[in-house]
Amino acid sequence: MSGSMLRAENLHLWRADRHVLRGVDLAVRGGELLQLTGANGAGKTTLLRALCGLNHLEEGRVFWKERDVREDREGFHASLVYLGHAPPLKPDLSGVENLGFWMGMRRRISREAIDAALARTGAGGFATRPVRTLSAGQRRRVALAGLVLASVPLWLLDEPTTNLDSGGQELVAALVDAHLAAGGLAIAAVHHRLGIEPARARELNLSA
Amino acid sequence: MSGSMLRAENLHLWRADRHVLRGVDLAVRGGELLQLTGANGAGKTTLLRALCGLNHLEEGRVFWKERDVREDREGFHASLVYLGHAPPLKPDLSGVENLGFWMGMRRRISREAIDAALARTGAGGFATRPVRTLSAGQRRRVALAGLVLASVPLWLLDEPTTNLDSGGQELVAALVDAHLAAGGLAIAAVHHRLGIEPARARELNLSA
Amino acid sequence: MSPTPPEPTAPLTALRLVIARDLMLAFRRPEELIHPLAFFVLVTALFPLSLGPEPSTLRVIAPGVLWVAALLAALLALDFLFRDDAQDGTLEQFALSGQSLTGLLLGKTAAHWLLTGVPLSVMAPLMGYTLGVPASASLGIMATVALGSLALSFIGSIGAALTLGARRGGVLLSILILPLAAPILIFGSRATELAIRGEAYLAPMELLGAIVVLSFTLAPLAAAAAVRISLE
């Protein structure tokens, strides 16, 4: 755990004529969680998407393991999972099938691993039903199983506890905790702190 | 505040082969909030939609002011607002225009009233921008202004604090509080209690 | 709740609001207004491209080409009649507004015809001309296309409402509506053909009118029922 795994310098981004990111700097090391906070519209979602390259940065650079991510975009993408406002699931496929394709595109994966991940997020009971028949919180649990399966060092999460019941909120905390313990790092946009011990959880307030 | 304003008896509803509502009974009087809780998939969304007639009940009846709502569906609808998982806003219209049409269909409304409502929910600053350019929480604030504008006695809210920052969460509580104080009633599906004094807030747990 | 109970909106005001809203939305994106027209022109142009520029051939198929192209252009636009409103929850709010859903949908359908049927009927004689139809038939073509597209808007509103639940509404809508639209097509192209030949085209026009009246009275009711089902 020498330097930081992910580092961003002086990020600037405009949406139409709004200067949303005004020179954001951040650095996160392995085993560390960075929680993005800030009022509605502060730019949390925008920052997450800019970090993984979905939004086009006007200025500034992002480094992964001290290499500019533009040098090896695909390699960088292979080491991260991004979970946005809505879970990326096909309504017509079951949870198992969804994970099989979504994560299967990234790594070799067995049916047992999928089942184990779904069980871990409490989605075992409805893992074979088409996602369109699931409630809002049930969908989110299926998507969280994707995180577990991916086995990548970097998690980018946008309000991961949305629609989850109290058990689900603890589940997210436990998942992140285990991920950090294994040396991974995570950046999460949150309105409620996730409940990770303060030593490992820093905060970046975007309103300022 | 004699009897209950809204009463439901023995509601049964199936989704495919799942018996989601199994004989739900409830009664809410003016000035009272009923919070629906329960694990993900317990049936909170389904119950709310069934109450206002968007989902078809297999069995059971809903009474508004002791009259079966099927006798005067339009009258019942004119006394309620339902706010679902996603805010009912046109991406191309601004917040002001959205409210003008949405609430204009229900009642005569002035531009001042709209502006006042938007200011009340902290949406004044972005009320004239197309909704599609707003962040998740900003949209929700615009939708909440619709509640204020409607001036109807019954609010049906599905996770109204989703995507809201902490100020927003307090705002929802304050809005509901004022609504109850004016004699209105509300049913809200929630994962976190809204923070209304217990005397006026009851709870219905659907997991049981 | 405000101290004085709010004054409810009158049904006609609500209808007007719906039409105004749809027109405003359309003019918010003026470039989309020409979509049906552009589609109509392009589809018409496909026939000379594939059959060659021979005016004698083109003149024979002109009524068919015009009507098929207009039908398809109107049909594609129909797909959006309710879809946006369904997605962002507006239809749900229509159903819960305390106003008659039938009336509100009637307003939406009328706005839709103003935005597609009317421009198409103005464009049809022009494209007819390029296919060798004499200019004297212009008025007749315009009138038949206007009437036919009105009927299509009504009938199509049922289809648009029925396919709301479907994932790939557009094509399904065409498949549902094209058989129902066959009478419109037959009478419409018959009237066009007569107009081209310079004969009286009142008889098929009256039949078109009858279809319009029938669909005007029945379609909004059916569409409202279909919308309610789609909301479940």
Place this chain on the structure above:
Amino acid sequence: MSPTPPEPTAPLTALRLVIARDLMLAFRRPEELIHPLAFFVLVTALFPLSLGPEPSTLRVIAPGVLWVAALLAALLALDFLFRDDAQDGTLEQFALSGQSLTGLLLGKTAAHWLLTGVPLSVMAPLMGYTLGVPASASLGIMATVALGSLALSFIGSIGAALTLGARRGGVLLSILILPLAAPILIFGSRATELAIRGEAYLAPMELLGAIVVLSFTLAPLAAAAAVRISLE
């Protein structure tokens, strides 16, 4: 992070997975598989309805009708090529998968052609027959439609990706693609006409083939660029 680093998926495996996924999704809704076919049949049937059943007329316009109907059917289906995946966030995950986006989109386009172009090319001779085309032309029609629809799928994939950000993609897509599809239509219906007449149709087929090769090499790149833009 698991103790052993996971084994990454090979590019070809990813391509296969994408095709398998799209086919599975399509067969999950088998009724949607016939949509393009039904649309094709209905549009073809509109012409005898509006022009009358005269075989001599119909035979002359058969190549045009078949090609325009097939083009429109394929075009309408194209609208869904990326739309569902964009809405539910799958495309975003494609772009972040660490695999080449170009390759993944190539897979999607190939699956799309298997699901629409191939059935259309099987159906085309049948509908041709109803318009009075001799059965001897069947093979020729099938081959030209198959090749033409393949080129259209590639070119159309650019349009489908470009209109992802647009609200009413469907019609805009047609307007963007139809001018670009003119060569396909011209060579395709030319080949069909030659096949109907029993003459050699290799020359226009070769030109179609050249378009396929060109679009196969360029279109997925352009589509990937367009998808990335749409994600912003």
Place this chain on the structure above:
Amino acid sequence: MTWTWFHRLGSPPYIYRLAGRLTPWFAWSAAALIVGGLFGGLLLAPPDYQQGDGFRILYVHAPTAWLSLMVYTWMGVAAAVGLIWRIKVAHALAAACAPVGASFTAVALATGSLFGKPMWGTWWVWTPRLTSELLLLFLYLGYMGLRASFDDIQRADRASAVLAVVGIVNVPIVHYSVVWWNDLHQGSSLSLAGKDTIALSMLVPLLVCLLGFTLYFGAIVLVRLRAEILLRERAAAWIREVLA
């Protein structure tokens, strides 16, 4: 060193100022040439031996028709440069070209129709040139429609650039396929006027008009280019200077 001109051409303030300085030169020479050319065409050129005085339509038809093709080429090249080297000014140039090109295309179609009615007896036939010109109009309209469907100007730039580049590959294909199509069917009975016999007093005004309209296009695009650059520059201090 040799690349400095390239960098300067990519610099918004430089181009903005340059465009402002060049505009009057383009505008006034265009005005002079157009007035002179049209004067020559209307009054000095002898009537065509077949088409009589009707052929004078050519002096507005040919320049607009020619420009409709040239502008599209410019647009495609600018878009490609913008896409490859991520140069904002190139995107701005492409965006500035489209409406002007579309208007020239529309005028070429309209004047062609006005030409066709007395010469061919019809306002329109589906011959290759006419059809491909119509398709060109839709290429322009599609480009503009696509731009309009984006809120964000940067995204609009890049998306429409993809279309413009694809379209430019297609301009020759569309053109030749349509020509080919006609060759296969029996030759059109209508053909454009043979120009081998054109008199010098006819030709000179035509060339003058061509040059004049081209310079006019340059002037319009330079003005539009400045507007498009301003729309793309947000915080730059140079804007304060140029607007002061």
Place this chain on the structure above:
Amino acid sequence: MFQFHSFSQFLAMGKYAAYVWPSYGLTLLVVGLNIAWARGLLARAQLEARRRLATQEGHA
């Protein structure tokens, strides 16, 4: 040198007046519209840029 002997002859354009003059009129109209349109666009862009500068100063 001039091809027409009188102004009315010039206007008549040897029976082609109905086609020649609309062509020229339309072309010049579009030429003018393009000028107005381009200048309007520039004026609007400059206004917007000024406004943006002003709001930035307000924040600073």
